Amino acid sequence: MSNWHHSFRLLPIAALVASSFVSPVSAQPEPPPQARAASPLPAEPVWVVNLEAMPQRSTPDEEGEPIANLRQFTYLEVTGYQGEWAEVLNPRTRQTGFVPSDAIGPTDPPPAYLTADPPPGVDEIDMVGRSIRGAPLSFYPTPDPDAQLETLTLNSPVKIADTVEGDDGETWYRTAGGDYLPQTSVRLPRPPPRRFPGRWIDVDLGEPAMLVAYEGATPVLTTLTIHGAGPRPTPLGVFTIIRRVANETMNSDTIGIPRFGPGGYYLTNVLFTQYFTGDGASLHYNYWSGNWGYAASHGCLGLTYADSAVLWSWAGLGTPISIHY
Known part of the structure; x- marks a missing residue:
């Protein structure tokens, strides 16, 4: 933030008082009144x-x-x-x-861009996306730090209206509120490879991984999701929710990893767990990691409390889940 944000010079304020005195000589006509300034x-x-x-x-x-x-x-x-x-x-x-x-x-x-007209739109988007870590929200599409309003945290929801060309020649997204984000700082959902009737979930593991819940062809929730890492990746394919546990205890012994060995875990109060495979892959609230969009689990899809709560209320047994790259 530039120095003017923190240091203000107090400007002296001068009160201009005009007065005139007319000699009381009746033979002299009064001068016409002078026009008063419209603004000080x-x-x-x-x-x-x-x-x-x-x-x-x-x-x-x-x-x-x-x-x-x-x-x-x-x-x-x-x-x-x-x-x-x-x-x-x-x-x-x-x-x-x-x-x-x-x-x-x-x-x-x-700066000149503050009083400039908003840049014309290039491509209409009209989609909800999520911010990538360190996304700079600005009031004009420029990398100038003075134009930055705030830095969005990872996985913040953003409604994108259209694209514009920034003053740096790069593509920027214009938000529904009229602010701007670099195109590289937002993850938007890509068209799913297949669709289903009714309520269903699409999971695109291309990082940052994104989960989109659909009602027919209409997205109702878009968010980043943690996915499986290393030797236990999130499985690919089409699944359905087969079991739901409102408050789960997760013990790595149940999937062949000793609880007290390397990679072992014992997690209590895992809320809103919805299993979609028989060997333990599920989507659930992930309170022990905030690495949304990236590999950090033993195959599960980890979500924020708010997003996992929405899916718990919205989905049910038999809801299809399509997982792909």
């Missing part, structure tokens, strides 16, 4: 940032309807003042509203 702001735009996250309101008071939620250090152009409130234009959204004048601080003019 200088000709050049006055740029500020909000010092903390806050709503931008429709009217200059606390009862004003919030029209936007401003992230901390959002560039704003001051267009005027009403009492203790500043009227500001958000150049990114083109919305004008009000913020308390004591909650903003001066800054240098923003």
Whole structure:
């Protein structure tokens, strides 16, 4: 984050007071009144940032309807003042509203891309994907660190609207919220090799591995999944859910790996376990690893608590699972 995010120069505020005194001589006509300035702001735009996250309101008071939620250090152009409130234009959204004048601080003019029009879309996507570790969410498709809003954690859901060309010449995804992510930082589902009627699950083990739950042809859940590593890969093929255990204890002795030997384990409170093979392969909540999308299991499909809970409520005995690369 650039230095202006942390260091603000307090600009002196000068109050300009104009007064005139007219001699009380009745023989002299009063001079015509001078036209008053329409705004006390200088000709050049006055740029500020909000010092903390806050709503931008429709009217200059606390009862004003919030029209936007401003992230901390959002560039704003001051267009005027009403009492203790500043009227500001958000150049990114083109919305004008009000913020308390004591909650903003001066800054240098923003980079040119902030006031530029959004880039045109190239390809429509309209899909939900998941972020790959370290995905930089930015308000403009540029690698400039000043444009970055936050870094998404691995497996964060993102709704992708379309692709655009960034100012670096690379392909970027535009989110449904109007922000941008490099194409390389998002995993989108690929077309499944086969489909099933009703509710079914597709698992694409191409890393980062992705699980998509479908209702017919419509995806209802898209997420990254841990998959089997080394000598115990996740099996390939078409399976069905054959057994369900709400709260399981997993003991490696049951699959031929000594509990206290290399690679052994004894795990309690493994929630939402749904087996799809007779030798123990299942999908379940994986609380001991967060390596979503990559090989880190003995053949099972490991999921977050939220995703495994959704699948537990949504799927059932006999639900097809297609696993492939």
